[in-house]
Amino acid sequence: MDNINENNRIKISGRIESDCVFSHKIYGEGFYNFNIAVKRLSGSEDIIPVTVSERLFDKDDILIGRNIKIDGQVRSYNNCSGLKNKLVISVFARELFYDDISNENNDNVIEINGFICREPIYRVTPMGREITDLLVAVNRAYNKSDYIPCIVWGRNARFAGRLMVGDNIKITGRIQSRKYQKKTAEGIEEKTAYEISVSRIEKITQADNVE
Numbered sequence: 001m002d003n004i005n006e007n008n009r010i011k012i013s014g015r016i017e018s019d020c021v022f023s024h025k026i027y028g029e030g031f032y033n034f035n036i037a038v039k040r041l042s043g044s045e046d047i048i049p050v051t052v053s054e055r056l057f058d059k060d061d062i063l064i065g066r067n068i069k070i071d072g073q074v075r076s077y078n079n080c081s082g083l084k085n086k087l088v089i090s091v092f093a094r095e096l097f098y099d100d101i102s103n104e105n106n107d108n109v110i111e112i113n114g115f116i117c118r119e120p121i122y123r124v125t126p127m128g129r130e131i132t133d134l135l136v137a138v139n140r141a142y143n144k145s146d147y148i149p150c151i152v153w154g155r156n157a158r159f160a161g162r163l164m165v166g167d168n169i170k171i172t173g174r175i176q177s178r179k180y181q182k183k184t185a186e187g188i189e190e191k192t193a194y195e196i197s198v199s200r201i202e203k204i205t206q207a208d209n210v211e
């Protein structure tokens with residue numbers, strides 16, 4: 001991998017939960033979407049969207065209920081189809097493997113190296129749990145960036161809450177889905193957010209980047 005790819009790596013495995021449907025085409029290359037269910041240690045499941053190039057798979061390989069392992073990156077893009085821009089998160093697959101995993105031992109590990117691009121939001125829940133929300137910009141080839149929401153807990157949240165916009169950080173964690181309710185003109189609508197639950201966070205200094 002080149003350095004850009006090293007900045008954003010995910011290994012995830014689970015059970016295919018939806019049919020593979022066409023998403024878009026770029027420079028003649030078609031891309032498809034499907035969802036996978038990834039089990040947590042608690043037994044609950046995260047439903048994670050995946051984007052894959054038509055050059056990596058046969059459509060008949062994506063069968064609901066089949067086990068799959070994916071190596072790739074977490075990507076973001078702005079969906080401008082509504083009245084407001086919406087940040088859409090998905091796993092961009094670079095390699096696919098089938099039927100060689102167990103639903104009892106799902107992988108879900110992401111490592112990113114990026115820059116804080118919005119002021120961290122530190123808060124304490126009514127139960128006394130410390131949480132900090134981060135938005136991290138991760139550089140990609142062709143002068144593009146992915147903007148990845150992250151949530152940090154406990155003493156790591158206190159550390160993250162003191163970081164500043166522009167700080168370079170390295171994060172290890174897992175991608176997760178979270179249901180929430182939003183009030184609209186039509187009533188209460190249930191939505192799903194995707195974010196990185198951070199297990200380890202480190203600030204990178206200029207000296208760290210010197211070989």
